[in-house]
Amino acid sequence: MTENTALPTALAEIVDDFTAVPDPEKLELLLEFSDELPELPARYDGHEEEMEQVVECQSPLFLAVEIEGEPAGGQSVMRxxxxxxxxxxTTRGFASVLSQGLDGLTAAEILGVPDDIPNRLGLAQALTPLRLRGMSAMLGRIKRNVRDLTAEG
Structure with missing residues (x-):
């Protein structure tokens, strides 16, 4: 767990779950996460045009990042x-990992997450480079949105 201590608690626990299973089971664990992707709130459900598409993903993936409450720079809580x-x-599983690992953290905590999360999950052997790039793009897009939202605050 020592290399994951810089990660926020929820994300570190997810990474630990992945590192605890043998490589052949990592993809299975990712598929389990795909079933746990939280439902969208009514304002976004069926309204993907209100969200941002991550075009680097092979599958249609949309995300939205919001500040909870009053903007407080790096201490703003992000949803x-x-x-x-x-x-x-696969795409849905990684979206679920990010959602469960990052939702409700402060802007500073999200921006501090290393960009190599797909590698830390040990998925490099289980997924194609194209899928790994899509996963990295998802995290990058979330961070860019967090920076944009907190810069305005």
């Missing part, structure tokens, strides 16, 4: 909303 179709379980 993540992500949707991906059930027929894209």
């Amino acid at each position: 993540l909303f992500i949707t991906a179709p059930p027929e894209a379980p």
Whole structure:
């Protein structure tokens, strides 16, 4: 767990879950996460045009990042909303990992997350480079939105 101590608690626990299983089971764990992607709130459900598409993903993935309460710069609490179709379980699984690992954190905590999360999950052997790039793009897009939102605050 020592290399994950810089990660926020929820994300560190998810990374630990992945590192605890043998490589052949990592993809299975990711698919389990795909079933746990939180539902969108009514304001976004069926309104993907209100969200941002992550075009680097092979499957249609949309996300929205919001500040909860009053903007407070790096201490602002951020809320993540992500949707991906059930027929894209790999993309949906990583979206769920990010949602569960980052939602409700402060802007500073999210911006401090290392960009190599797909590698820390041990997924490099289980997924194609194209899928890994899509996952990295998802995290990058979330961070960019957080920076944009907190810069305005």
